[in-house]
């Protein structure tokens with residue numbers, strides 16, 4: 161009897177094994193088949209419209225070539241401090257645009273085709289269209305940084321979060337953040353003056369990128385979570401650690417389910433994420449425990465009021481968001497809100513160091529606007545026109561996002577240019593190439609010339625996109641520009657600077673465009689200070 165049971169169990173196991181094996185084989189065959197169909201279908205449909213591109217491999221697409229070209233282009237520093245960085249940072253585009261023109265087809269991986277488009281009119285349409293959504297492997301890669309926060313959200317979830325977050329970035333709100341920005345900028349000035357005092361000469365070398373990244377992290381942490389956030393320094397440290405972890409993820413983290421495996425790196429990622437979330441939960445619970453309708457004047461306070469307040473307000477018309485999404489949005493704002501701002505001030509300091517006549521002009525505007533006052537007020541900011549143009553020109557030459565992508569949720573027919581992007585294909589906007597295109601900006605495209613922004617007609621729609629465009633334009637752009645104006649002007653008011661001989665010009669595109677080996681400048685305190 162027992163023998164019969166055993167043979168029945170063994171037979172059942174053998175059957176289960178063969179079913180499982182057949183299922184796996186069927187899945188693999190199905191995947192290969194749909195991959196082949198996708199390649200043939202997409203390539204044929206786009207070729208009919210004159211859109212061609214380099215030959216992809218079925219599984220890896222053009223990923224191997226992209227990786228190889230970037231590795232080779234960035235393997236050494238640039239020979240001079242030139243602004244000609246497009247071929248270095250987007251070498252794949254540089255190479256293939258020469259053969260295939262301003263629209264070409266390529267594949268991030270075998271199942272993700274994208275059409276790279278550098279024509280302003282089409283870009284304008286893509287970024288304004290609701291038929292394209294954020295998605296794709298880049299997003300999946302960045303997931304641990306942003307969770308389901310605004311940067312990653314799509315469809316109704318995005319619309320809901322955007323409406324709740326928008327009021328935190330109204331101009332009136334940003335004015336309220338100025339004292340915090342001034343406080344952090346003054347702290348930086350004191351720190352650098354201290355360094356100069358303790359040096360034997362009146363000059364010190366500082367890696368301004370690393371310091372500015374800490375300062376902008378401090379500003380966003382204070383404006384988002386308030387001055388009383390006792391874990392601020394630890395929080396900033398953890399977020400930076402999380403970024404390093406995410407950037408070092410292996411390519412196979414994109415395989416569904418990989419993130420749940422207890423690998424060494426995944427466990428580290430889980431641990432950091434758990435700590436970050438616990439700090440935010442603690443902060444939120446402490447605010448909620450006050451039991452009031454007013455939860456503070458910082459960004460978190462506003463979001464809590466919109467979510468939990470019992471008093472009627474305009475944002476009450478928007479349904480509240482869950483605590484988990486709220487936490488993801490806090491993480492998102494912190495992360496999106498400091499790296500690119502630090503890069504902006506860093507690159508503008510470099511450009512002013514390389515162009516001392518512009519530095520002198522900028523300083524003279526700051527002194528004139530300050531007119532003896534110690535700090536900038538909200539009324540002074542619009543008067544800093546040249547500083548505004550310097551920041552715009554910096555963002556043109558060194559945009560934080562070198563390229564952005566959207567995926568077509570259905571076949572998208574363009575009114576201009578007679579183009580149809582098939583459903584599931586991404587449209588990619590190589591912002592850096594558009595910003596460096598002489599056909600759009602003239603022969604002096606690579607020169608630092610802030611005056612090009614003094615004429616209002618200088619910028620044609622779709623040719624200047626440092627903050628993206630359309631409904632998903634950067635929510636923090638006014639905040640970032642106010643912050644950069646204050647920090648840069650405060651530094652101009654106190655120091656003059658030049659490039660240090662130890663600086664190595666090596667721009668690199670990670671999550672943002674940053675100087676790979678830091679930005680070493682020689683700082684000198686101005687005589688009147």
Ligand code: HEM
Pocket residue numbers: 310311312322380492493496497498500501504559560561564565625626627628629631632633634635636637639640641
């Ligand atoms: C110089 C500074 C900044 C630059 C150059 C910049 C650039 C950008 C760009 C290009 C996008 C669009 C991405 C896309 O379309 O795929 C974006 C989106 C976003 N940015 Fe910024 N950003 C800056 C500062 C900030 C700040 C200070 C914050 C917050 C405090 C912020 C929060 C966001 C968020 C939440 C989004 C997603 C918006 C959405 O999808 O609705 N950014 N940013």
